[in-house]
Amino acid sequence: MKKQFPLAIVFIAGMIFIVQFFSPAFTPIQERFTHWYIVVAVFAFVLGLANLTRLNLQKIHRQQEGWIYSIPLLIGLVGMALCSFIFGIEEGPFVWLFNNMMLPMSATMFSLLAFFVASASYRAFRARHKEAVMLLVAAVIVMLGQVPIGSAGFMGHLRLSDITQWIMAYPNMAGQRAIMIGAALGVVAISLRILLGIERAYLGED
Amino acid sequence: MSSLDRRIIFLVVALAVIIPLLLPIGLPIKPTAPVKAFYDSIELISEGSYVLISFDYDPSTMPELQPMAISLLYHCFSKNLKVVMIALWPQGAQMADLAMETVNQQLQAEGKPLPEYGKDYVNLGYKSGGGLVIIGLATNFGAIFPLDTNGTRISELPLMDKVKSAHDLQAVFSLSAGDPGIPAWVMVSRMAGYPTPPQPGETDITGKMLLLGGATAVSAPQFYPYLNTNQMQGLLGGMRGAADYETLLALPGTASEGMDPQSIAHLVIVVFIIMANIFFFLEKRQEERKAT
Amino acid sequence: MPKRKGGIPTLTSKAPTAGLLSVMVALFVFSLVPTVTWGRPSPGPPTNLQGEDFPLDDGGSIQLTWALSPDDREGGLVEKYILLRSTKEEGPYTELPYSIPLGSDSYVDSGEVDENGVTIVEEPRNSIKYYYKIIALGKGGVRSEECLIDGPAVATRQWFNPGRVNMLVASIVLSLFILFFIWQASLGKELYIRPLAGLEAVQEAIGRATEMGKPVLFIPGIMDMDDIQTIAGVTILGRVARMVAEYDADILVPCSRSLVMTIASEVVREAYLDAGRPDAFKPDNIRYLTDDQFGYVAGVDGIMLRERPAANFYLGTFYAESLILAETGSSVGAIQIAGTAMPSQLPFFVAACDYTLIGEELFAASAYLSKEPKQLGSLVGQDWGKLIFLLFIIIGSIIAIFNQLNPDLISIKSWFEIQ
Numbered sequence: 001m002k003k004q005f006p007l008a009i010v011f012i013a014g015m016i017f018i019v020q021f022f023s024p025a026f027t028p029i030q031e032r033f034t035h036w037y038i039v040v041a042v043f044a045f046v047l048g049l050a051n052l053t054r055l056n057l058q059k060i061h062r063q064q065e066g067w068i069y070s071i072p073l074l075i076g077l078v079g080m081a082l083c084s085f086i087f088g089i090e091e092g093p094f095v096w097l098f099n100n101m102m103l104p105m106s107a108t109m110f111s112l113l114a115f116f117v118a119s120a121s122y123r124a125f126r127a128r129h130k131e132a133v134m135l136l137v138a139a140v141i142v143m144l145g146q147v148p149i150g151s152a153g154f155m156g157h158l159r160l161s162d163i164t165q166w167i168m169a170y171p172n173m174a175g176q177r178a179i180m181i182g183a184a185l186g187v188v189a190i191s192l193r194i195l196l197g198i199e200r201a202y203l204g205e206d
Numbered sequence: 207m208s209s210l211d212r213r214i215i216f217l218v219v220a221l222a223v224i225i226p227l228l229l230p231i232g233l234p235i236k237p238t239a240p241v242k243a244f245y246d247s248i249e250l251i252s253e254g255s256y257v258l259i260s261f262d263y264d265p266s267t268m269p270e271l272q273p274m275a276i277s278l279l280y281h282c283f284s285k286n287l288k289v290v291m292i293a294l295w296p297q298g299a300q301m302a303d304l305a306m307e308t309v310n311q312q313l314q315a316e317g318k319p320l321p322e323y324g325k326d327y328v329n330l331g332y333k334s335g336g337g338l339v340i341i342g343l344a345t346n347f348g349a350i351f352p353l354d355t356n357g358t359r360i361s362e363l364p365l366m367d368k369v370k371s372a373h374d375l376q377a378v379f380s381l382s383a384g385d386p387g388i389p390a391w392v393m394v395s396r397m398a399g400y401p402t403p404p405q406p407g408e409t410d411i412t413g414k415m416l417l418l419g420g421a422t423a424v425s426a427p428q429f430y431p432y433l434n435t436n437q438m439q440g441l442l443g444g445m446r447g448a449a450d451y452e453t454l455l456a457l458p459g460t461a462s463e464g465m466d467p468q469s470i471a472h473l474v475i476v477v478f479i480i481m482a483n484i485f486f487f488l489e490k491r492q493e494e495r496k497a498t
Numbered sequence: 499m500p501k502r503k504g505g506i507p508t509l510t511s512k513a514p515t516a517g518l519l520s521v522m523v524a525l526f527v528f529s530l531v532p533t534v535t536w537g538r539p540s541p542g543p544p545t546n547l548q549g550e551d552f553p554l555d556d557g558g559s560i561q562l563t564w565a566l567s568p569d570d571r572e573g574g575l576v577e578k579y580i581l582l583r584s585t586k587e588e589g590p591y592t593e594l595p596y597s598i599p600l601g602s603d604s605y606v607d608s609g610e611v612d613e614n615g616v617t618i619v620e621e622p623r624n625s626i627k628y629y630y631k632i633i634a635l636g637k638g639g640v641r642s643e644e645c646l647i648d649g650p651a652v653a654t655r656q657w658f659n660p661g662r663v664n665m666l667v668a669s670i671v672l673s674l675f676i677l678f679f680i681w682q683a684s685l686g687k688e689l690y691i692r693p694l695a696g697l698e699a700v701q702e703a704i705g706r707a708t709e710m711g712k713p714v715l716f717i718p719g720i721m722d723m724d725d726i727q728t729i730a731g732v733t734i735l736g737r738v739a740r741m742v743a744e745y746d747a748d749i750l751v752p753c754s755r756s757l758v759m760t761i762a763s764e765v766v767r768e769a770y771l772d773a774g775r776p777d778a779f780k781p782d783n784i785r786y787l788t789d790d791q792f793g794y795v796a797g798v799d800g801i802m803l804r805e806r807p808a809a810n811f812y813l814g815t816f817y818a819e820s821l822i823l824a825e826t827g828s829s830v831g832a833i834q835i836a837g838t839a840m841p842s843q844l845p846f847f848v849a850a851c852d853y854t855l856i857g858e859e860l861f862a863a864s865a866y867l868s869k870e871p872k873q874l875g876s877l878v879g880q881d882w883g884k885l886i887f888l889l890f891i892i893i894g895s896i897i898a899i900f901n902q903l904n905p906d907l908i909s910i911k912s913w914f915e916i917q
Contacts, residue, residue: 027556044756044760046756051785106791110266168427180431181887186858188669192876198872201732201737202761385721422818
């Protein structure tokens with residue numbers, strides 16, 4: 001029973017969502033299930049918060065490696081929450097902290113991509129075999145074609161940006177479609193396995 | 207040399223970005239076809255029509271999407287279009303406010319009249335739910351957004367008297383950094399019964415609804431299938447797309463300024479790739495010689 | 499007959515003319531009220547009010563359409579329209595407080611709630627006949643004549659959306675293929691599954707981590723449990739955790755969502771239990787960091803640089819952080835196996851990781867690692883379904899080519915549209 005009950009819940013909830021797609025009459029039940037999921041997710045957030053706080057307090061208490069970084073984490077966590085409760089989130093210290101600390105830090109992390117693209121390209125784009133050569137040539141054309149340098153004409157009027165647009169509109173689009181269709185079929189297969197209880201690894205069973 | 211210290215690569219890339227920012231080159235920008243399609247689609251919309259802009263991004267993707275938002279708002283106001291702004295991402299509403307500030311400054315500098323809140327544009331703010339919000343807007347704006355970001359009831363906003371549902375809109379724009387975003391708008395709007403798009407080449411778009419998007423450079427390639435099948439009528443991709451759009455509007459902004467550093471950075475990466483391959487082949491030849 | 503008293507005219511008065519005249523004048527004036535109020539003309543009425551059930555819903559909505567008032571124009575007499583509703587044709591009618599501006603020739607009556615969820619207008623109940631009237635409202639509250647609906651309207655619940663028959667057929671066909679091959683596999687039939695390099699390397703990666711005495715890092719994506727890729731990632735986590743438990747290594751699972759952390763913790767605990775190593779399970783290894791995308795990436799990068807895992811698994815939904823994670827993992831010398839169905843992130847994983855599971859391979863991974871015949875059977879069924887789709891793509895492309903030459907030829911595009 002302990003193993004069958006979660007499988008039954010998965011089957012019933014899954015079938016309701018599938019049936020609702022074809023039958024508008026099931027919309028209220030589907031919406032009810034969606035609301036329940038949101039409630040469960042919100043309560044799970046409490047668990048996550050408790051986990052984060054406990055681990056970092058433990059780290060400070062035991063003075064484990066890197067414990068010093070747990071202090072600003074906890075100060076930030078409690079501080080931002082208090083600022084929002086006391087001063088609100090429309091203006092005041094919360095907004096100042098968000099705009100002057102949170103946003104620049106997010107932008108900084110995002111900016112790492114520019115450097116990592118360069119280092120990943122340097123490491124990965126080696127012409128080891130013919131597929132790698134095709135990847136390399138396409139990458140160079142698209143990289144240059146996507147910036148104003150690629151608008152310079154050569155061979156008469158043929159521009160790198162025109163070749164780039166062709167690559168994006170045809171081979172790239174074909175590849176994107178193939179991945180999307182393949183992934184969609186994979187979703188159907190895994191969903192069917194989960195609904196029918198064949199796939200149970202997400203419950204921790206084999 | 208084929209395993210160059212990555213810190214040298216980082217340093218060169220940093221210089222490739224900083225130097226052109228300080229010493230601009232002024233490379234010419236030639237707009238691409240998807241951006242021209244985006245611009246031409248908006249030109250089809252008649253004056254006084256109502257459009258929706260969905261701010262589906264956050265500050266981390268501002269460098270790419272904010273210039274698009276500013277240019278789009280400028281284009282809409284220059285055609286006297288009435289703009290309803292919403293957000294499917296929590297910080298999207300702030301992005302909308304920031305974009306409006308910049309547009310107002312630009313219009314003021316040009317001596318043009320400023321759009322009036324409540325009559326020419328409204329900001330209805332953020333609503334969670336992604337696809338569910340899109341479905342709800344198909345039939346009843348008021349049920350999804352009863353208040354605007356200032357807490358005013360939408361029944362008190364003159365613009366919203368004319369916009370009750372998606373059927374009152376001539377165009378929907380999604381400036382999207384991820385999910386929910388363009389894929390949700392394309393897929394869900396169709397199923398929710400939004401007006402159909404015009405056929406390619408059709409100039410009278412009465413009763414039809416355009417769906418146009420702006421996306422980060424990384425995610426733009428995956429939307430080409432939507433462009434190809436006319437599920438979207440135009441696409442701005444990354445900072446290049448934003449710069450192209452600024453060029454078409456003759457409104458130079460941060461995206462156009464970013465083209466020089468982006469060009470040099472791309473060139474530097476290509477040079478690194480070529481160098482890496484040269485070193486790779488040289489090392490391979492050396493090993494083959496040692497083996498023989 | 500009453501007699502005159504105090505000069506008040508009575509019925510026996512011989513001078514009825516003045517009183518009668520004043521009554522007639524009053525009647526005449528009041529009869530003009532609908533059309534003349536304080537000198538304002540009333541707008542012409544809207545006409546042809548029709549009502550029908552709003553299609554493809556759970557009921558509770560009636561779609562109303564009408565022809566505009568002749569005075570409905572910019573600067574005209576009409577300011578807005580008012581709807582009235584009743585369950586009986588003879589009334590009484592209740593005025594509905596909807597805001598219907600000029601220029602509107604349709605409205606959906608589906609009830610209204612305020613921002614606090616309090617019902618302002620009750621939605622039409624299913625299977626009940628409703629009658630409507632519409633009035634054009636002019637300036638100063640002047641009303642036009644009423645237009646009565648042509649026949650009652652009834653809201654009904656739709657049990658099936660006929661616009662999705664094609665999807666139903668496709669789903670059934672695909673499901674039948676999958677179920678058939680699951681059944682074939684359960685009968686003991688040998689089914690060939692091509693080897694996936696990324697999955698063949700899982701055991702090697704975990705073995706490497708054990709030899710080096712370093713942990714395994716597993717990231718099930720950055721989205722929540724309502725994302726199918728996260729579910730796929732968590733199912734693979736169960737299998738990887740079991741192998742890690744058998745090899746006596748450590749597994750770190752930093753999560754971006756609390757619900758994912760809760761489930762991942764249970765999955766890993768059960769995996770250790772199944773492997774007979776419940777004592778080796780360390781609950782602190784499965785931790786929640788933050789929902790914020792780049793805050794999470796910063797946290798995971800920190801874990802990688804401090805713990806220096808020997809094997810990294812990135813299996814789930816990723817966005818812009820994919821390359822940051824993969825490059826940092828590469829810098830610490832970990833063997834990296836990634837899998838996602840996000841087309842925009844696949845190039846980054848292909849460039850930066852040792853093995854990449856592309857799209858459907860992520861969803862096949864759990865079945866592949868289990869080696870269970872039934873699960874492998876579903877992969878074969880899925881591939882047969884793909885063949886059917888390929889067939890339709892080829893047929894559709896040929897028809898589309900001929901349609902370019904002759905537009906009157908059959909078009910199957912509408913077969914694939916969903917309402």
